[in-house]
Amino acid sequence: MNNVIIIGSGPAGLTAAITCAQKGLEVYVIDEYMKPGGRLLGQLYEQPDGTWWNGINESNKLFQQAVDLGIQFYLETAVFNIEKKDNRWKVYTDKETFQTTNLLLATGAAEAPVPIPGWTLPGVMSVGAAQVMTNVHRVKPGNRGIIIGINVLSSAIAMELKLAGVDIACLALPKNNQITHESAHPKKVLDSLLHVAHMAPSSFVKLGSKLMKNNFMKELGVTFFPRNGVKMWDIPIQLKKAVIEIYGEQEVAGVTIASISSKGEVIEGSEENIAVDFVCIAGGLYPLGELAALTGCPFHYIEELGGYVPLHNEQMETPVEGLFVAGNITGIEGAKVAAAQGRVAGLSIAERTGQHQLEEELKDAIKQVADTRKNAYIQFHPEVESGRRTVQMEWEEYWSKREQII
Template sequence: MNDVIIIGAGPAGLSAAITCANKGLDVLIIDEYLKPGGRLLGQLYEEPDGTWWNGIHESAKLYEESLNKGVQFLMNIPVNNIERIQEDWVIYTEDATFYTRHLLLATGAAESPVPVTGWTLPGVMSVGAAQVMTNVHRVKPGEKGVIIGVNVLSAAIAMELKLAGIDVACLTLPKNNQLTEEAAQPRNVMESLLHVSHMAPSPLVRMGSKFMKNKLMKKLGITFYPKKGVKMWDIPIQLRKAVINIYGNGQVEGVTLATIDTNGEVLKGSEEHIACDFVCIAGGLYPLTELAAVAGCPFYLIEELGGYVPLHNTRMETTVSGLYVAGNITGIEGAKVAVAQGVTAGLSIAKNSGVKDLEYEVKQSIQSIESTRKNAYIQFHPDVAKGKRILQEQWEEYKASAEKLPL
């Protein structure tokens, strides 16, 4: 039996493992991927001070430190099921069954698909898949691509593809339908895009975004938004055009674009074709929470956090004894926040395992999460702080209700 088992070898899982090991606990990490790092592996961007955040290097440092601390890894092994038997957690895999008193779920996030006509053609992929191919495996997804879906994730990855020498023809919207309604509305998309305008290399774009803070200016901005788009990193960001079809004979050969009005409706007769050899679809991210559901955690739908999240407190403890969460399972944020959450989870686990005099460290680590969140360079959801407040209100209500129950 291990003191701690962590499911997920991303930034949250790795930092939690290091923290637990530093406190003398025996730690095992299980992950279904071939190498540790999670979504951190694909990240690459320039910081405000001119330095580069390289996810591969950051994950390698965390992994090496974990090994040096004696953390055990089981990679390329998916977890099939978990259950609690008396005071122990039982983790089932195809290779073996594992037991622990303290289980951390750091399972991360997955991409939401957005259906587009022709999306089953070879050469169509999620924007995250293109990121992994380019940044992790150093393989170009193609020579020229179109990204469907304009959001924080696709904007950041478009920049990364550009750095790899790939021609990104444009970022554009999906066709408006019941499934793509939010992602196909120019006003909604502009709102989200304003949160990455600070990353634009153009001073004009950065300055112009400051005038888009009030509703009138946003409305005018969409109404008079250039039909050819506004360029960021020399890539046209097209909020008044949408892909209505992906075409090709056996593989992607191009997309059909159409001009849309301010409500996202296609203007007939405005169709045009753009040749390309790959297409990325960006529907955003949502927390991977299946194992938390199996464990019996209550959930709440909090849009500001990306979807349904398991109820937990600031110490990363869930309502289920011995079960903890950290990283994107708690809401979609960047890798630095995930690392900070992992530290807090590790300290909470150590404290609950009997390690003495950790209360001050736990409180300091919670403050570190808040500080990291506040100063995050990329915010996947602009109202994430509001989402966290809603979550904590739900936690307080849950605990108050539990205390009223008869013994």
């Protein structure tokens, strides 16, 4: 039986694996993708100090470190069931069945689809797919495209596509309906956009983000937002235009875009066509918790963290004995936060084996997670710290109720 099984080889899984191996534990890492690294593989951006964060290089470093420590990887291996028998986890994959007493789920996040008329045409993809094609496989998704959905993820990937020489006509909103209401409302979108304004080379955008600190200023910002958009990285950001249809016969030929009011309502007669050969849809990310649901771990819906997250504490333990979580399965944040959580999870697992006293090291690692979050260059939700406090409150309430029952 293996000491530790980790499902997911992203920044959280790799860092946790390295931490466990450094403490003398035998570690198996399982991932359905052909390469380790997870969402690290597609990331490329300039940091405040002028250096470049290259996700492929970072994942290669972590992978080599893991291999040098003797960690065994099972890539291109899909997990289809998890169950617990006789205090041991049984992990069923399409290749073989694994067993362990310590299981870490670092399954990351998935993209939320946003339905747009015409979205089944060849040439329509998620914004994350375009990122992987460009940054990982070095294949352009097309010559000229449009991104539907304005959020932290789409803004960052638009910059990456621009760096790769891909022409982005603009970032625009989806048409307002019951599904897209949050992502189609200009004021709500502006809130998220302000959290990536510091990445823009435009001093106008940076200044505007500092001025709009309250709701009144945000209302003014939406009302007087230029009809032709504001450019970030020379890409128009269209807060007052929405894509109402993707058109083409056998493949994408273009989109129909229309002006919208400050409440997201389409202004009739303002429709125009824009010729593009690919379309990216950016519906945001949500925690990928299906495997955790198989374990009987309780979940809570926390908007600030991107959706339903498995209940866990600061040590990355769940209420289910021997089950740990780390990374975006616990809430949508950046790769550096995920890696910091992976270290905490690795230390918690090592301490659980009884071979080490790691209380002080764990405290330092937990503090490092908080510091990394506070200084994160990209934040996916402005109230993420509030979301984390909610998780901790739910954790305390869960055990309080358990004690009352006992």
